[in-house]
Amino acid sequence: MSYRAPLRDLGFTLKHVLGLEDLQATGAYPDLDADVVDAVLEAAGQVSEGTLAPLNVSGDRAGSKLEGDGVIPAPGFGEAYRTFIEGGWMGLAAPTAHGGQGLPKALELAAFETVHSANMAFGLCPMLSLAAIEALEAHGTEAQKTTYLEKLISGEWTGAMVLTEPNAGSDLGALTATATPKGDGTYSLNGQKIYITWGDHDMTDNIVHMVLARLPDAPLGPKGISLFLAPKYLLNADGSRGERNAFRPVGVEHKLGIHASPTCVMAYEGATAELVGLPNEGLAHMFTMMNAARVAVGVEGVGIAERAYQNALAYATDRRQGRSVWTGEASAPILDHPDVRRTLSVMKARIAAGRAICLATGMAADLARSSADPDVARQWKGREDLLTPIAKAWSTDMGVEVASMGIQIHGGMGFIEETGAAQYYRDARIAPIYEGTNGIQAMDLVGRKLSQDGGASARLLIEEMKTVLTPLAALYDGKPVERMANALSAVEDATLWLLDRKAAEDGTADVLTAADAYLKLMGDVIGGWFLARGALAAQTLKANGEGDADWLDGRIALYEVYAANVLGHVSSRLAAIGQGGDLLLRMTPAVLAP
Amino acid sequence: MSYRAPLRDLGFTLKHVLGLEDLQATGAYPDLDADVVDAVLEAAGQVSEGTLAPLNVSGDRAGSKLEGDGVIPAPGFGEAYRTFIEGGWMGLAAPTAHGGQGLPKALELAAFETVHSANMAFGLCPMLSLAAIEALEAHGTEAQKTTYLEKLISGEWTGAMVLTEPNAGSDLGALTATATPKGDGTYSLNGQKIYITWGDHDMTDNIVHMVLARLPDAPLGPKGISLFLAPKYLLNADGSRGERNAFRPVGVEHKLGIHASPTCVMAYEGATAELVGLPNEGLAHMFTMMNAARVAVGVEGVGIAERAYQNALAYATDRRQGRSVWTGEASAPILDHPDVRRTLSVMKARIAAGRAICLATGMAADLARSSADPDVARQWKGREDLLTPIAKAWSTDMGVEVASMGIQIHGGMGFIEETGAAQYYRDARIAPIYEGTNGIQAMDLVGRKLSQDGGASARLLIEEMKTVLTPLAALYDGKPVERMANALSAVEDATLWLLDRKAAEDGTADVLTAADAYLKLMGDVIGGWFLARGALAAQTLKANGEGDADWLDGRIALYEVYAANVLGHVSSRLAAIGQGGDLLLRMTPAVLAP
Incomplete structure (x- = not known):
């Protein structure tokens, strides 16, 4: 199954959902404009589609092997790596002083989404190099930078x-x-x-x-x-x-x-x-690069989900079975059956939400680093810190669930390795685990990120999200607006409750018990907010006669799909958030035993 | 990782949640009593633990191989099969006239849960034989029964x-x-x-x-x-x-x-x-055995989930990492971290719900077959028909999700094949697909089972479920009762809406779009109802001084865990149920394309 980089979705998210203006206003990215974004994404798509995707299945089958005291990668990987680094991908967001191109991290993440879609096992190699680059850039001596950093940025090492x-x-x-x-x-x-x-x-x-x-x-x-x-x-x-x-x-x-x-x-x-x-500052030094590494793993979740989605969409378009209630065709493509269309639509909506969350996290990191006004920089740092565990955990859980939905679309063929769907399901499963398990992310969110500034970053985000309601009410009638309003008030209630429990002497177990559900709630709602912003942007573009009107209408429908199928989760999250730690203490080892 | 048959949970579900009285009252099972149930489960546990479980990992690694014009099973499987059939397992619920033991299907399903937990790949072989037995029993000539049925029931073939x-x-x-x-x-x-x-x-x-x-x-x-x-x-x-x-x-x-x-x-x-x-009646003949085959697959979902749960519980008990907020221990078993305890508690609650749904479906089939009064038999048949797609789909989706949670509990070790967690995640994934994909089950539920009797079976079930509210309010204060009441009214609203849309000329696409969410809602709520009945039964046993009081307290806590973590889903299901088919038509192939 061939992969096609979702250039339209990636470009739309960066340019119209998140917007380049804030980044441009910092003056730190003099080369950045919409054309540069398009050119970078197109080039990334080319190497991902043409060089990396064709090695995904063969790499899975051959694996890497330990021989003597060295590891031999799967056939073709060495050559692919050399082709890859020729594109300068390791230096896209690295400082120009050491050979990088000084573009925003958000753009690097978007480019790397295509790498992970094409070949997640390959993508880990440059991804880990980027982490080493970030660590050396922040903490290395000038000599270390000269000796090692430049070789890492060029990809030579x-x-x-x-x-x-x-x-x-x-x-x-x-x-x-x-x-x-x-x-x-x-x-x-x-x-x-x-x-x-x-x-x-x-x-x-x-x-x-x-x-x-x-x-x-x-x-x-x-x-x-x-x-x-x-x-x-x-x-x-x-x-x-x-x-x-x-x-x-x-x-x-x-x-x-x-x-x-x-x-x-x-x-x-x-x-x-x-x-x-x-x-003795090693862990603290690691923490300075941890945000970047975590959002990069979130992008892996998005990437593998996109791949699974494309694979399932192609199958649903080709495979014919049964009469369609819509078209009346006797042996219709299964895409024309409502349950299959719904599944694919939900997959697409969740991917778009995860993509926006991850790229927004990267952009917040860029703005934290590059904003001249220290108050503004601090605000963006707070946003980056708050979004990072959500980007990592929500997107990687989504990756696993979407990969599983991709198998299901295939029916029996999904369980046979040859379709590729099974590989995405296997590959996706690591992302919720490494770089801090998603349980650790949830604890980081409620235990540190939420309260490190007394809840200011969370409050600021909630207030910003509320501003979407008025324009949303101009675009949609009824349910799609109500659902966002309910979701936002659930986030607000849950946040206040958690801050309150966190401040209480006996509240820690309650907070930790709530962590997972709170992270999921935040991800559901923030993702919905970005999709709503996407729908509003699509409406504006359409009104201005820019872009493909049908595709823009699709973005307007996409938010509705998300609202009906995901935003409704808020009350279930609230029930789980408020359950309290004492209930779990009654689930003793003796009770849990078979 | 060794497997231990959950005899206490299985026995409690059959004897106290579902109750043997209705079965005994039919007179069709003269040998059936609590001791027989215990003896059968214990014997099943022995063969599953001792003979089948030890071949699970080696079977996964070796696989079955095609050599020439025959398949060679994995090493040890032939011998295990012979040991297995010596126990008379193929005939447990088969008619005594052909060498069976004439016990209820529900008991057979409970016994087979342990087989699927121990070795799902092995379990498929007798499971498919049971389907052939059922088909021959219903449609074979006397000669066919003499020639083939008895050999299948003995397990010789x-x-x-x-x-x-x-x-x-x-x-x-x-x-x-x-x-x-x-x-x-x-x-x-x-x-x-x-x-x-x-x-x-x-x-x-x-x-x-x-x-x-x-x-x-x-x-x-x-x-x-x-x-x-x-x-x-x-x-x-x-x-x-x-x-x-x-x-x-x-x-x-x-x-x-x-x-x-x-x-x-x-x-x-x-x-x-x-x-x-x-x-030309082949498909209709197949349909007579389809209910049995489908609930058997549901039991596979429960079985693989139970195995994944036990594996994860053992790991969480052994693995030490970080300080516990509860015990203060510096390097505590991860079971003493709230997020891990919550995950395991939710796994256990969902398994108990799936187990009860599947065994209740089997029991309804038994009562439909054995009740002397045709009106009573018809009512049970309606219950069996209604529950079957839910038992199949809800339990197998649960199996995949619980297996995935089992990996997550292991952290990095979960992704390494040697712990077994990865195998459960791989094995579990087939159950939502075969014997009618879960999408087909959902369509069967809303398109046929719900309305085949004008909705009478669904209404009867809803009325019966409502009767739990009064005793529940005597056992719990506040939330656990509210959640069940809300859940039941959601089921009622959704059911009426679906029956209404189904009757409307333009309603088919709406009904099919709602199918998956409706099935999930029904499963969530019916499972919760059984857990509530379990809590009430536990309270009664405790009051009578029967059983282990701590374990019975655990059943009372288990419903609360389920109510807080699963029943809260009702509003998300309602949003998805009501989304309508027209929204999906706006998600055109052009919009879905990358």
Whole structure:
């Protein structure tokens, strides 16, 4: 099944739902305009469609293999990687001072959505490099930037993020890998790490590992962790590639999906490393790049959902079965059966919502970074912080659910591996887990992001969302407006209740019990708000005679589909939000036992 | 991960939620009492835990293989099959006249839940035999029953259901396989069939294929299809095994899950067959057994969910990570984190609801068959018909969602195949598809079952459900009662609206658009009703000093968990139910295109 980059949807979201004006007004993106957006998306679509998508199935079948002390990627991946980096994709949003193009993160995310749609297992390799770039950019010395950052930005080398250990997953504070000073300014790294995505491969000359470990005598727990850099190959004084460093992959996991992405168990056995940033500040340094990594995973959820959607739409267009109630055709395409059309419409609406949430998060990060006025910058930072866990968790849950709907559209063929639908369902399942499980995201939202500014960011967002009601009432009659009004008042009630419980001495368990449902409620409603803004933008464009009127009418219908099929969830979310922690204490281990 | 049959939950559901009294009152089950129920469940648990569960992972890895013109099952399956049939499981609910034990279908379903939990790929083989047994029992001649039925009931032979063709899936009326009279009373079968579960294997001496095909000059469409029986090996006059019949597996599908269950492409090349039942009545004959097959698939959904739940509960009990807000323990079992406890509690509540729905459907079938008073029998038949699509679709959707939650509880380990969580997620995904996709179930519910008696069965069920409100108000304060009351009034509103739209000339598309959401609403609420009845039964048992008081308190909490986390969905379902078909017509192919 071939993939077609959704250029129209991506462009519409960036230009008309979110708008480029705020970004342009900062002056930080002198090259940015609608034409640049279109050109970047088109180029991304070309490499994703032409180079990456054709390797998706073969990569799944072949997988990456550990041979000796190195990982051999699936056939064709090395060549595809070289084609990919020629496009300059690693540097799209990187600083111009180090060879980047200095464009907004939001545009990079939009371009990478097509990469993840085309080949999610491949996409993880550049995605992890982007995380290493961000970490080095923020915390590296000038020498480290010159030596490593520019090679990562060009794509000549890749980066890997080395955090997890068997007993330190969600709780990184428990990690035990050590780094001992060697006396020459470098450190000797020891320990075993797991879940190291693209931790080894032969597609580039070198791989830059960003490793969390403890210095001797470091405090126990999260405040005793430092960040290190260890290249796979040490560098000679002239910068040429020297000896292999003392670390290696000792296992590649046998996984449900993303088979072509090697998930390595890595052993560090006296590996030479440099400190990045300040001693014992490793976790804090990681947090500075965590928002970016999390929204990038959200975009993976959107990407895999888009792919599953396109695959299912093609099947529903071709497959004929039964008489259509609409057309009367005896052996009609199944797209002409209401239940199938409804399923595809809901898939499309949810994808559009997730896409807007993720790109809005990226844009908030851009504005937080580039706004000259510190108050404005702080406001955008608050928006970025608030949206990040929602972008990550809501979009990746959506990815799994949409991939499952994609299988269902295929009927029996969906369960046969050859249609591809099953692969999307397998691949999609990792995104709710890594980069902080969605449960962790929900706890981050209610435990930190919601209250870090006394709830100001959430209140500001709610007030902004309310302003959609008046224009919406001019576009729609009745239900579509009511549903948004109800949804907004549910968000407001839930937010106030949570802030109140959070402030109460005995409220923590209630807040944590509510976390998942609150995140889902926020995602449902924020997504609906963006779709409503999209419908309003479509109406304006249509009134101005710009764009394809039929397609714009579709955006107006799309919000209605979303309102009828998703926004109605608010009351179920409220019931779950308010259930309280005490009920769960009655579900004792003895009660839970079979 | 070892499996433990949930004897307490199964027994409680049969004996206290549903009650044996109605079955006993028919006089059709003279042996039935609480001790028999316990003994049967315990024996089922033993074979499932001891014989079938240990082959689940190895069966998934090895799969079934096509070699030459035969399928070789995964290692150990043949021996396990022989152990299994020694228990007499194929005849539990079969008529005593042909070697069965004449116990209720509901008890058989409860026993088979443990089989599907233990090894879903294995469970399909006896499950398909049960379908063949039911078809032969209803439509076979005495000679066919003597020759084939008894061997199927003893398990000496297995049965296969041969329906689907590449262009005839959901629309069986389109099938083209032919059966030509040979002049000696037998027929020559020709055609290719797909998705034939356990269509071939070497575990038994013979396999009885029940095949849909067309007689010469049969009318086009669904009214020209007849049912045939073709054994893999023809029988000599003395009943001994003769020549191999002219059909064979020509392919085994490469599937997402249930790898050990061979899904065969079968070629019939002049195979010798007997007619079963009346010419051109094949589809109607199939429909008489379809309810049983559908609820059996619903039970698969419950079984795989139970297995995923147990696996996740064990992991959450062992895995330690982070400080518990409840216990203060620094490195607490993740079960002591509210979000994990909530997830497991919701899994358990949804499984209990699905289990009750499926067993209630089986019990309604038993009562429809065995009630002496024809009016009573008719009422139970209406209940069976109404519940069947809900049991099938709601429970299998639940199976997928609970399996996905099971992965999530494991964090990163859930994505690694070795924990088993990934296998449940893969295996579970077939159940919403086969035996009529869940979309077909929803259409069956709103298009046929709801209105076949003018809505009488639905109204009767709603009235019966309402009677729970008074005792519920004596057990709980506030929310748990309100939620059930709201849910019941939502079901009533939706049902009346659908009956009204169904009667309207232009209402068909609205009804079909609503189908999925209506089925989900019905399942949510009926499941909640059974959990409420369970809570009330638990209270009574506790008051009488019977049973384990802590466990019974757990049943009282379980309904509250369900009410807070599932019953709140009613308003979202209502919004989707009422959206109307016209909205979807605005989602044109041009709008849906990427």
